[in-house]
Amino acid sequence: MTAEEIGDYLATIGRSYTRELREDLGMLSREEASRLIGQFGFGFLSAFLLASEVTLVTRSFRAGSRAVRWHSVGDEYYETTPAAREQPGTTIELQVKPSAAFALQRQLLMEIVQKYADFLPIPIHIDGDPHPVNLMRPPWEAGDPQAATRKYIERAFRLADPLCVIALRPHVVDLGHDTLTVPLQGFLFVPPASIASIHEYGDVNVYIRHMFITEGERDLLPPWARFVRGVIECPALQPTASREGLHQDDTFTAIQRAVEEQLGEALHHIALEQPALWRKIVRGHTDVIMGWAVRDDAFFERVADVVTLRTSRGVLSLPEYRRLTGDTLYYVTRELGSLQEQMLAEGHDVPVIDASQFVTAPFLEKYASRCPDVRLARLDSHSWHLLRPVPEEPFASVLGYYRQRGIRVEAAAFRPTAVPALMMYPEDADLIREARGALGTDELPGPIAGLVGEYVEGLAGAGDDLQGTLYVNASCPLVGRLAQLSPGEPRQNAALDLLYQVARLFSGRSLDAAGATAAFDAATRALEGLVGATVERR
Amino acid sequence: MDLWQWCAEFERQAGVAGDAERQQLFRYFHRSRPLWETNPERAEGLLVEGRQHAARLAEPWWQLIYEHWRISLLNQVYQYDRALDAAVRATVEARKPRYDSCPIRPYLYLNLVDAYMHIDPFLYESRIREAQDAIQGLGGLDRECLLWLDLGRLDLETRADRPHAAEEAGLRLLASSEEWPYYAGEAYVGLCNLALLRADWDWLQALAAAGEEGARRAGFHRQLRVFLLWQAVAMRRAGKERAAQRLYGQAYAKAKRLGRLSGLKNSTAWGAYHEVGGDFEVALSAVEEALARHALKIPAWRECDFRLRRCQLLAQMGRPLDAALAETREAARRMGNPARILAKLDRIEREVAAGEEGPTWSWQRGNCYHARRSEAM
Numbered sequence: 001m002t003a004e005e006i007g008d009y010l011a012t013i014g015r016s017y018t019r020e021l022r023e024d025l026g027m028l029s030r031e032e033a034s035r036l037i038g039q040f041g042f043g044f045l046s047a048f049l050l051a052s053e054v055t056l057v058t059r060s061f062r063a064g065s066r067a068v069r070w071h072s073v074g075d076e077y078y079e080t081t082p083a084a085r086e087q088p089g090t091t092i093e094l095q096v097k098p099s100a101a102f103a104l105q106r107q108l109l110m111e112i113v114q115k116y117a118d119f120l121p122i123p124i125h126i127d128g129d130p131h132p133v134n135l136m137r138p139p140w141e142a143g144d145p146q147a148a149t150r151k152y153i154e155r156a157f158r159l160a161d162p163l164c165v166i167a168l169r170p171h172v173v174d175l176g177h178d179t180l181t182v183p184l185q186g187f188l189f190v191p192p193a194s195i196a197s198i199h200e201y202g203d204v205n206v207y208i209r210h211m212f213i214t215e216g217e218r219d220l221l222p223p224w225a226r227f228v229r230g231v232i233e234c235p236a237l238q239p240t241a242s243r244e245g246l247h248q249d250d251t252f253t254a255i256q257r258a259v260e261e262q263l264g265e266a267l268h269h270i271a272l273e274q275p276a277l278w279r280k281i282v283r284g285h286t287d288v289i290m291g292w293a294v295r296d297d298a299f300f301e302r303v304a305d306v307v308t309l310r311t312s313r314g315v316l317s318l319p320e321y322r323r324l325t326g327d328t329l330y331y332v333t334r335e336l337g338s339l340q341e342q343m344l345a346e347g348h349d350v351p352v353i354d355a356s357q358f359v360t361a362p363f364l365e366k367y368a369s370r371c372p373d374v375r376l377a378r379l380d381s382h383s384w385h386l387l388r389p390v391p392e393e394p395f396a397s398v399l400g401y402y403r404q405r406g407i408r409v410e411a412a413a414f415r416p417t418a419v420p421a422l423m424m425y426p427e428d429a430d431l432i433r434e435a436r437g438a439l440g441t442d443e444l445p446g447p448i449a450g451l452v453g454e455y456v457e458g459l460a461g462a463g464d465d466l467q468g469t470l471y472v473n474a475s476c477p478l479v480g481r482l483a484q485l486s487p488g489e490p491r492q493n494a495a496l497d498l499l500y501q502v503a504r505l506f507s508g509r510s511l512d513a514a515g516a517t518a519a520f521d522a523a524t525r526a527l528e529g530l531v532g533a534t535v536e537r538r
Numbered sequence: 539m540d541l542w543q544w545c546a547e548f549e550r551q552a553g554v555a556g557d558a559e560r561q562q563l564f565r566y567f568h569r570s571r572p573l574w575e576t577n578p579e580r581a582e583g584l585l586v587e588g589r590q591h592a593a594r595l596a597e598p599w600w601q602l603i604y605e606h607w608r609i610s611l612l613n614q615v616y617q618y619d620r621a622l623d624a625a626v627r628a629t630v631e632a633r634k635p636r637y638d639s640c641p642i643r644p645y646l647y648l649n650l651v652d653a654y655m656h657i658d659p660f661l662y663e664s665r666i667r668e669a670q671d672a673i674q675g676l677g678g679l680d681r682e683c684l685l686w687l688d689l690g691r692l693d694l695e696t697r698a699d700r701p702h703a704a705e706e707a708g709l710r711l712l713a714s715s716e717e718w719p720y721y722a723g724e725a726y727v728g729l730c731n732l733a734l735l736r737a738d739w740d741w742l743q744a745l746a747a748a749g750e751e752g753a754r755r756a757g758f759h760r761q762l763r764v765f766l767l768w769q770a771v772a773m774r775r776a777g778k779e780r781a782a783q784r785l786y787g788q789a790y791a792k793a794k795r796l797g798r799l800s801g802l803k804n805s806t807a808w809g810a811y812h813e814v815g816g817d818f819e820v821a822l823s824a825v826e827e828a829l830a831r832h833a834l835k836i837p838a839w840r841e842c843d844f845r846l847r848r849c850q851l852l853a854q855m856g857r858p859l860d861a862a863l864a865e866t867r868e869a870a871r872r873m874g875n876p877a878r879i880l881a882k883l884d885r886i887e888r889e890v891a892a893g894e895e896g897p898t899w900s901w902q903r904g905n906c907y908h909a910r911r912s913e914a915m
Binding site: 200218219223226248253256287288291292294295356357358359362431434435438443444445446447448450451452455456 | 577587633651654668673797
């Protein structure tokens with residue numbers, strides 16, 4: 001720089017030499033212009049964030065120019081004096097503030113350079129190390145872009161062996177009357193399988209003219225692509241004044257579309273040409289992919305038959321599952337206590353899908369809504385349709401015994417036949433019982449208790465018995481034998497008491513301490529009755 | 539210690555103890571929160587996973603905290619029936635002695651009240667007010683609970699046609715939400731509605747501009763769209779059509795990108811923008827679209843609100859409105875307390891019969907209310 005250029009540009013906030021040079025160059029050499037990174041004209045002055053003094057010795061390339069020394073302590077004054085320098089160029093010396101000395105740690109410096117200036121074509125050396133710490137060019141400009149990109153992913157993202165890497169390319173947009181080329185470069189990749197669904201990606205690092213702008217940008221990728229990461233370089237993007245973010249203008253929208261189109265095409269191609277890899281991608285990120293497929297129809301179509309679900313017979317895809325059940329999807333959503341329902345389903349020789357992971361049920365619902373042949377059967381608290389009604393008459397003595405004791409009972413046939421009886425409760429029985437108990441005390445502030453009570457009483461259907469209904473299994477040989485015993489015979493009474501208590505305990509419903517004690521008490525008495533009867537018989 | 543401090547402290551202590559499993563508990567929330575608008579199903583899934591993780595670790599407080607966040611999400615994404623069901627269950631659970639010193643109880647009460655407010659603010663108006671007073675009376679509420687209470691009062695009083703009380707709550711909320719961008723944004727949203735009712739365009743512009751700044755900083759997309767629209771309304775009213783269209787275009791593009799166009803079209807600001815510009819047809823078609831899509835799927839009072847708006851627009855356009863009035867009255871029969879809606883319908887009918895120029899949004903008549911000019915703005 002000349003002394004005049006120093007005055008005009010270096011020390012003037014908001015006036016950017018680089019931007020003006022780029023504009024001038026733009027007419028002559030677009031290639032050269034696109035490499036310049038200055039934009040707003042306060043980059044240099046940011047040195048004072050770290051330095052108490054900045055000294056610069058510079059000599060312009062212009063013929064006849066002389067070296068100049070510029071010195072400032074960061075206030076409104078600066079001084080320029082003649083200096084000694086043989087070759088054109090600039091040397092800058094920062095006197096780092098004690099409070100900023102931490103920034104001189106080698107490791108930190110290296111990380112900063114590699115983050116912000118990895119792709120800048122100027123070599124950056126630390127501590128006289130002859131090897132520059134920055135790459136100096138992005139991997140897609142390397143001789144072997146594929147290998148360089150994989151190496152870069154390992155270095156920058158600390159991720160080895162991505163499942164696939166998708167190179168981004170300049171994108172031609174058809175405007176109808178003309179075409180527009182979006183100068184897009186970079187790559188996207190699918191990381192190896194998430195260990196837990198909490199690992200949701202969908203972010204890219206953004207570069208403009210090889211200068212780092214931001215990491216973790218989420219709006220450039222389509223919303224469903226939460227299993228994808230990458231690097232995007234595009235000089236058409238506009239950084240904000242702070243250079244930490246991007247203006248979301250029309251160009252941004254065009255680049256979003258370009259990225260979505262290229263990613264969509266690439267994944268479609270993988271699904272067609274490399275089905276094994278596609279399965280690996282989808283199954284590696286099942287939860288994330290299911291979660292986003294529920295919101296995006298086109299994406300749903302791509303993944304619906306590939307995702308796998310946990311079932312009582314292991315991990316299955318939906319087409320595999322449908323072959324076993326004749327197109328009915330049996331599922332349970334309850335996190336605990338669905339054992340009874342699963343057992344009933346297995347009794348009918350069908351596996352049950354574990355839909356306790358939240359996203360599974362909406363996914364199944366969407367699947368069923370899009371496949372006319374598929375029927376959904378939620379089993380928790382809705383498993384009556386796995387029971388077949390039977391005439392009561394052959395079991396009259398058994399049913400009569402229970403009804404005399406105020407127990408709601410029905411006869412039904414179901415499998416497994418080894419199960420003599422099951423207890424089923426209205427869906428909200430536990431809540432209603434517990435809430436009613438609470439409302440009778442002062443455990444909730446009055447108006448809050450009123451609102452709770454209003455809702456709970458609305459739940460309690462008139463005909464529902466919160467004590468539950470006992471279903472006696474007509475297909476169970478033991479029940480058949482008990483029904484043939486003479487009514488009132490002690491062995492029958494004891495066995496029926498025991499059967500009732502076992503069904504209650506197996507139902508998975510929580511019992512309070514008093515309820516559990518009563519259940520054990522009744523079961524013990526029943527056992528004593530049976531033992532007594534056996535002893536007497538001997 | 540408020541809820542956030544408690545969560546952060548728990549995470550810190552887990553870190554100190556080298557308990558990675560417990561240290562991870564809070565992370566589900568951090569992953570979920572940015573998705574509340576863009577993918578609520580996924581966001582809810584993460585909150586459920588958080589609760590399940592807490593259950594595996596036998597951390598009942600965390601289970602309830604995750605349930606509280608899930609209910610808040612459900613209320614935010616209009617799933618009020620599910621929100622109410624979950625809020626009742628969580629409230630019943632939270633009364634147990636094991637939660638005596640857990641900071642979660644008032645939050646669950648507030649969630650419960652919110653759910654009722656969304657389900658039918660007309661039917662439950664007095665009971666909601668009593669519940670709000672009862673929560674306030676609990677004492678020892680943390681800062682967020684107090685902000686939430688004011689937000690609830692702003693919503694309730696706006697819906698109850700008590701603009702002065704709403705404004706009071708809104709300004710109180712604004713004054714105390716400096717470090718809580720979400721609540722500050724909601725205060726601006728509520729006050730923008732009131733500024734429209736008051737036909738105070740300068741105030742509307744100032745509120746919306748301030749709201750936009752905060753929403754941008756905090757990355758709240760929904761609020762940002764609303765503030766852009768409100769500014770477009772103010773600009774249009776001021777005759778600055780190009781600026782208005784630019785702001786409107788920005789709001790539209792952002793909503794479209796996130797698949798939230800219908801939400802934008804249902805907003806008061808959308809209707810006001812088109813009415814200010816004389817595009818009554820556009821405003822009407824947005825209402826018709828909303829009714830076609832949502833009728834019978836949304837709470838009856840919301841449906842009646844849309845239908846009432848349709849009647850107002852038809853009257854304003856000089857179109858026949860007998861059928862629309864009859865449909866609205868029919869829909870109002872499904873409300874628990876339709877008196878206020880029916881009174882408004884009667885008024886529209888009376889004014890049309892009297893040959894008055896169509897009853898309109900009250901702001902166009904300048905007759906809504908003359909609020910005490912706020913010191914805050």
